[in-house]
Amino acid sequence: MSDSAIDSFQVVYSGVLPGFSHTDVRTAMAKLFKTTEEKAERILASNRAVIKAGIDQAMGEKYLEKLSSIGIAAQLKPEPAIVAITSDAATTFTAAVAGGGGERISTNAGAATKHKAEEHVPFVFTGNGFEYFKIWIVNILLSVITLGIYSAWAKVRNKQYFYGNTLLDGASFSYTANPVKILIGRIIAFVFFVVYAVAGELSIVAGIIMAGLLLVIMPWVICKSLRFNAHYSRYRNVPFVFHGRMGEAAMAFLLWPLLGAITLGILMPYAYYQQQKFIYNNHSYGTADFDFRATVGAYYGIFLLILGIFVVGGIAAFLAGMVLPPLAFPVIAAMYLVVFAYFVVATSNLNYNNIHVREHRFKARWKVQSYFWLMCTNTLGILFTLGFFIPWARVRTARYKARHTSVLAVGDLDSFAAAERDAVGPVGEGMGDLFDIEVGF
């Protein structure tokens, strides 16, 4: 890690997370740190109190996670040169209302170069299941009674709900796509799908021809939708950009998987790595390019472990089947659930932790156990409510992702700027680009 020289960190209070009540947070905090509510209140009332000092980075991250679970936003900062006003490191909690201790690293270059320290800026998700349920159900009703036309508007509202509720450093994301363009893209995709389905039913030869055509246009569709999505995703009035090319997409999504299949899977992790690289490396935030630094070895590690789980699970299922045949099924089901959770968690951590944007980078701390639990409860909820739990499931998943992901920022995020051609208002946006549509569903 680039900051290994600094092994002493402090956790600095920065506010109560939205969606938590002040009194609840105070009670939870007093309980967590085994102190009185008055002392907790002093922290909450303070501007930037140091909650914990003299710890290493790993421990600091644990603190942040614990604090965000009870509704406290905090940041991890390197110990400043001047000794922080802390006392008694043995007790877990010292409230030192910071004077100089927790000052934000200032924007001017002189102060920033002094430390070049990474600051933890957590993602915060403020959405709530019931609120989203109301939006979701109205979306469905309007989509149904307009025979699907409203579904384009519904998509924008869905997406904007999750974007708008995702905060990073106090600013939210926004999704500014024009629903009409999404509708056009959906109509094209729908017509293609119907032709594809009908062709496949009427003649096997025609079906094969359509499947071939689908493969040929797939790289185009992938590039189009990634570009569309990036272009209409904004953070602090600066849009994201996707500049991947069709040739690269064809390599990543057709050639490498094909070679993977030919080599009986040996090259599959490599193909998967190429796809992730294609997606992340080709994004920019304004003029700042994403730099994706994952190496292929890590993906092989993940795939090998999954292979291991399958082997162990397969043996377990076989043994269980010997004892009592019906036992084999739950063992296999459990194995698939574990593999699914592990795959999502491991690849998310790997991908996020390797995205660098200028001097900033992402930090993901997803855990297999907690994600597994989230997945199981979501699945059961959806099954038992015949789908009505879906909005809550989505909100819970978004909250999980936000809680376990943050940005390690060096200095503030003020200096980003939109690329030249994007620095236009919504009026000029995308005018004249006939194919500026999102193809697909």
Add this chain to the structure above:
Amino acid sequence: MQPIAGSWFMAGQARREPAELAVDGSGVARVVSQGEGRELARVNAAELDVSSRLGQTPRFVRLPCGGVLETDNNDAVDELMHQWQPRRFLGWIHKLESHLPFVIVTALLVAILAWASVFHGLPAAAERMAHALPAETLNTISRETLALMDRLYLKPSELSAAKQAELQADFAPVLAAYRQLPLKVLFRQGGERVGANAFALPDGTMIFTDEIVTLAQRNEELVAVLAHEVGHIHHRHSLRAMIQNSVIGIAYLMVVGDASAVGDLFVGLPVVAATLAYSRDHELEADRFSVAYLDRQGIERQAFVNILQRMNDSAQCRELLSEQDGIAVDELSESERLALCGELLAEGGKSKDSIWSDYFSTHPAMQERLERFVEYPFVDR
């Protein structure tokens, strides 16, 4: 009105500046920096582009210059919109979304609509569409399917010409009864993969395997199966299934959207369940068709039940034998297999394994289907 506080971002710049937006009496909107009161932008209030309200998410007030004010003061923004852009104010969707009684009614409506369209609307529409399409559209796929199956699974029939002629003669009255359909029966050897079975292609071709012919004790049983297959063709089940399955797949995708956002493994399950329900409905419809024919011809309904039960037993027996060591299942004839199964089940009663395998291979749905078959009201027309 009170100024609206928020964060101001200049066109294409991530730099945040605390700012306030205020509209004066003449409709001029000004964005000023908080504290200093420096003017950052000025525009006619009618030219503001305001994102629509969505729960408690922040609003984005976009100015023609490309600058944006992000604010969570939703009520003040609504008030501003109401006053200065009353025609563009599309707040009604948010009103629907936040009005609890409406949401409850909507939820009920969606549940009823989903149920009605999946189980009634869509099948009815698919039936009309299937009958509206010309029958010839199905010929190509039928020919190709048969050619493919002949190459991969089926072998030429080993039934004697005399046996085939005898069966065709027994089948003739059925085919004659539905002269408007281009029906014909072919025989093939099913082999390991297909076994004792009969199936219909959409163009009116029906295939009976040698194995099902051997399994039948009387030709009437095969006539009953034939009537069932004619039912599939008459009702255009394959075309209807295609329409229903495609439509429900797309509709579900549109409603549920991105599956990965749910973190749910079984997102596709409802579509699979609906597809299975459709195929079950089609089987029952073909069964009723068969019942009608049998009753009119004065053939015992039991004929159909008998052969289906025997097919079921045969499949189950194959499974049982394949679990035993040292038995080459495929080298035995059907009767040898059944005899062996009988011995196996008799000796030592039923072993623990066989009870469980019985439990899984006997689908209760089959039992229920056959009971229904016998209980349908008598058709005398």
